Amino acid sequence: MTIGPSHRWVLPPPLTPLRDDAFDEAAYARLIERLLTTGVDSIGALGSTGSYMYLDRQERRRVAETAVRHAGSVPVIVGIGALRTSHVRALADDAQEAGSSAVLLAPVTYQALGDDEVFALFEDTTADLSVPLVVYDNPGTTHVTFSDDLYARIAALPHVASIKIPGVLIDPAEAAARVQTIRKHVPPQTSFR
Template sequence: MFTGLSAFPLTPLRDGAVDEAAFTNLVARLATARVDSITALGSTGSYAYLTRGERARVARLAVEHAADVPVIIGVGALRTEHVLELVEDAQEAGASGVLLAPLSYQALTADDVYGLYEDVTRELAVPLVVYDNPATTHFAFTDDLYQAIAALPHVASLKIPGVPADPARAAIRVARLRDLLPAGTALGVSGDAFGATGLNAGCDSWYSVIGGTLPRLALDITRAAQAGDHAGATSQSERLAPLWDLFARHGSLRVTAAVAEHLGLAPPHSLPLPIRGLAAADRADVVEVCTKLRLTV
């Protein structure tokens, strides 16, 4: 479950409510494509904007429509008590694992974050992925904190925020983390532009945003890297540079939603307010890139 491609689908909304038909179609597409796992209710799935009831429903739908593909459910929330409620919902839905980010309004300390994972892992019955993405959580893990949290029970994988762009430096970074972490702790790279480099450097998995909407693109890169075809994985990722540039300019969530809406996989204005998505001119850029790269369903 913690190797290969973990695809992060959107949770499309229509008129302020979860569009269950669009969501289940995205999940079914991932199952048909044979991704290695599906991570629902990650940042791409807009988990922080949904109620507990909506999240519980989405978790059940993800598991029901994923066939035999393992489903990981995001359980981040501002309060530990609420995280534990979401863990309970995810486990009752049949999730194979959970993804936890240190979500906050007040800035968190390292002790706060360690305590969060300590409290949550004490109640878990499934594996946990540690979500490190300072761009969204505004909290940066240190290597010492990685090491401490990875020693807790049920911690199975770290989702790290990219790797150095230089392949040699990326390999050094991954090796450094391997030395720090308990044996068997999986490393997953995130930040789609870093997917190929991270996999080539020895990461076990790629936690992919675009993989949740266009799984074939991400699978081709992943399978090349897994087969040892590092040049092929790099070449396929470099072909998608115009898409990665859009991610860097506007954020992966807004761009992926625009791609899904353009391709008919999500309804118009599918993001939760107050996120209004891309302006018309920027949407036109997305359509141009889709045409240039021949991105289709």
């Protein structure tokens, strides 16, 4: 899977359906198959709308496997955010073993994290990756605020291919200026979503 600054794609993040407090694999497979009929370029499994923080490791592994199996040749990006670095790394292993094309990592936290702690999470996670990593900057959910310098440090790590930035300003000129500011801090091959 190529993730670069000129690459654009439609990446729908399907919900993760539950039935009787358990992952409903059949309903999820139908969601994936329905998305494929629309011509999407990729599938975003276990993002925020996929309720990943409410699922245990085994459930998340099944979601990743189901998404990859039913997506066929369409790339699947799997969310791997968790409260502990060891869990993030285990989830990254599971996503790669399931056949994901990339992983999506939001720095989930209960207590405030400093830039060095957030960087260490990404550094530890990318050490064993064989697929691209998308940085998920979602301060409304994670309560982590990325500085431009933190973007630069993380984007320089191996396998970091893209940054999913939070919603930009409504004014197109201000939004373009914000993206240009970030662009000055990261390698040219890093893309934004």
